[in-house]
Every structure is written in C-alpha cells, then in structure tokens.
Amino acid sequence: MKRFLLGCLCAAAAVGAPRAQSGTAQGFPPGADPASRERAGAVMRAFAAAYPGQITNVRYEDGDYAATVNGVTFYFAGGRLLPANLTPLSMDYSPHPFYTYTPGMPVWEEPTEEDAERIRAAVARRNGAPLKRSQEFYDTLLRAGTKDDAYARVKSMRFLGRSVLVHYSIIEELSLVEEAILGAAKKSPAVRTWIDNLDSVTGWNWRSIAGTESRSFHSYGTAIDLLPRNRGNRDTYWLWTSAYNADWWAVPYSRRLNPPEEVIAAFESYGFIWGGKWLFYDTMHFEYRPEIFALNGIDYKRAW
Numbered sequence: 202m203k204r205f206l207l208g209c210l211c212a213a214a215a216v217g218a219p220r221a222q223s224g225t226a227q228g229f230p231p232g233a234d235p236a237s238r239e240r241a242g243a244v245m246r247a248f249a250a251a252y253p254g255q256i257t258n259v260r261y262e263d264g265d266y267a268a269t270v271n272g273v274t275f276y277f278a279g280g281r282l283l284p285a286n287l288t289p290l291s292m293d294y295s296p297h298p299f300y301t302y303t304p305g306m307p308v309w310e311e312p313t314e315e316d317a318e319r320i321r322a323a324v325a326r327r328n329g330a331p332l333k334r335s336q337e338f339y340d341t342l343l344r345a346g347t348k349d350d351a352y353a354r355v356k357s358m359r360f361l362g363r364s365v366l367v368h369y370s371i372i373e374e375l376s377l378v379e380e381a382i383l384g385a386a387k388k389s390p391a392v393r394t395w396i397d398n399l400d401s402v403t404g405w406n407w408r409s410i411a412g413t414e415s416r417s418f419h420s421y422g423t424a425i426d427l428l429p430r431n432r433g434n435r436d437t438y439w440l441w442t443s444a445y446n447a448d449w450w451a452v453p454y455s456r457r458l459n460p461p462e463e464v465i466a467a468f469e470s471y472g473f474i475w476g477g478k479w480l481f482y483d484t485m486h487f488e489y490r491p492e493i494f495a496l497n498g499i500d501y502k503r504a505w
C-alpha cells in the first residue's frame with residue numbers, strides 16, 4: 202500500500218494520500234490496467250457524463266475508444282486524447298492524468314525510505330523529460346485554443362469579495378461554492394478566519410504548468426487560486442518549498458497551509474478537485490474537473 206501515485210507525477214496529477222489507494226491504481230475502476238480498453242472506455246464515458254452538452258457518442262472505433270467533442274472526433278490514445286490526425290504521433294505526447302480521487306481531507310502517512318526513493322526517481326524523470334500533453338481536447342471542449350479565444354470565454358465575477366476572471370461555463374458553480382463557503386463561515390470560526398485572511402483570488406491566466414510544456418487549467422479560466430495573506434511558516438506550493446527543501450514532498454499536511462475542510466468540501470461538492478492532494482501540492486488551487494468525479498463514481502452537484 203502506497204500513499205503516492207507515481208504513475209502520473211505532474212503538477213496536475215495526483216498524490217493519493219488516503220490509505221485505501223494503491224501505487225498503481227491510477228484510474229478507474231480500481232485495479233484495472235491503466236492501459237486497458239476497459240479503462241479507456243471508463244474515461245470516455247466519464248467525460249460524456251460530465252459534459253453531456255459537449256461530449257457525445259462514446260464508441261469503440263478503429264481499435265480505440267472515441268467520443269465526439271463539440272463536433273470533433275477524439276480518441277483515447279492511451280490517455281493522450283488525440284484527434285485522428287495526431288494519433289500517429291501519440292508517443293510525442295504525455296497522457297493526461299485520470300487519477301483516483303477521494304473527497305475530503307486526506308490522511309497523512311509518513312513516506313517510507315522506499316517511497317522516498319520512488320518519489321525522488323519520479324521527480325528526476327519529470328525534470329529530465331518535461332510533460333507535454335496535447336491541448337486539443339480541452340481546447341475544443343472549452344472552445345479556447347488560443348489566448349484570444351480563451352480571453353473571449355472568460356467573464357468577471359465576484360468571489361469572496363474579489364473580482365476574478367473565470368470561464369463562463371463555471372460561473373454558476375463558483376457562485377454556489379461561494380454560497381456554501383459563506384454558509385460554513387456562519388458556523389465555523391476557522392472558515393471565517395480563512396476568508397478574512399484571503400489575499401488574492403486568481404482565475405484566468407494564460408500559462409503553462411511550472412516546469413512543463415503543458416498548459417495549466419488557469420489558461421481556460423477553469424482553475425482558481427485562493428492565496429492567504431499571512432502564510433506563517435506553512436508550506437503552500439511545492440515549487441516554492443523546493444527552493445529551500447529538496448524533500449518538499451515529505452512536508453506533512455500539518456505543516457502545509459491547507460484551507461479548512463469545509464472549503465475543500467464546498468468545492469468538491471460542485472466538481473472541483475483540490476490541488477493539495479497532488480504529490481506536486483498546490484494548496485491554493487482548485488480546478489473544475491467533473492470528469493475526475495464521474496470516473497471515480499463521486500457524486501457532485503451541477504448548477505444546471
């Protein structure tokens with residue numbers, strides 16, 4: 202039993218801290234071979250369930266699972282999500298992470314020496330060969346293939362008293378997340394304090410994931426960062442910690458600046474994953490990934 206899911210080490214990949222996860226169970230169903238046809242079908246069906254207005258007609262075609270995304274056919278391609286013209290070049294691309302995700306605050310387990318070796322090797326591999334995912338699937342899904350297109354899809358909204366630019370499709374969900382957080386603040390002084398201590402709220406930002414050639418979900422405006430003002434001695438983001446601590450991944454949750462559980466739960470209840478669960482932790486980061494919830498059989502609410 203391992204806490205860290207090394208199969209998909211990357212800034213947008215999971216660390217599964219909860220005890221029930223295994224080192225190889227990167228996808229769903231648990232125990233399925235990540236490269237199997239079964240998993241390919243499960244991922245494509247999860248996408249169709251998460252985006253029924255955009256992703257349709259999941260089928261097995263030309264030896265792979267395919268789906269129609271806003272009129273364009275995409276193949277699973279070992280998790281690379283490629284249109285037909287790119288499938289011959291699939292080895293040039295890194296797979297997208299479709300990881301095991303468990304709602305709620307994970308349980309910390311001290312990494313063993315064996316874990317440490319595996320993590321160091323995986324981090325070295327990532328540094329040696331930066332991730333390069335094809336963006337075409339999400340570009341087509343979110344209709345935002347260029348910076349100008351992406352900017353045309355974002356709108357300004359108020360979130361916990363700040364203005365933030367986000368993809369138009371998640372405004373209602375974020376409003377409901379905010380409502381849930383404000384409701385929790387009435388009962389929880391910790392949530393109230395966390396809101397009062399918020400510094401910046403950042404949504405849309407056209408950029409790559411640090412140290413990779415893959416675009417961040419901030420580029421679509423479907424990710425939001427909530428950065429506290431006073432961080433004390435707590436660690437927030439793996440990259441900042443890595444500047445002075447080579448074993449940044451070994452910092453236990455108790456020494457990280459995690460949002461209150463109620464805040465994580467509010468986001469998760471509307472299909473947002475929390476970056477604090479990744480091995481490459483990003484405790485300020487939430488990202489709209491309803492396909493991850495659908496894939497893991499986790500209920501979430503929609504605004505529509």
Ligand SMILES: [Zn+2]
Binds near residue numbers: 424
């Ligand atoms: Zn972020």
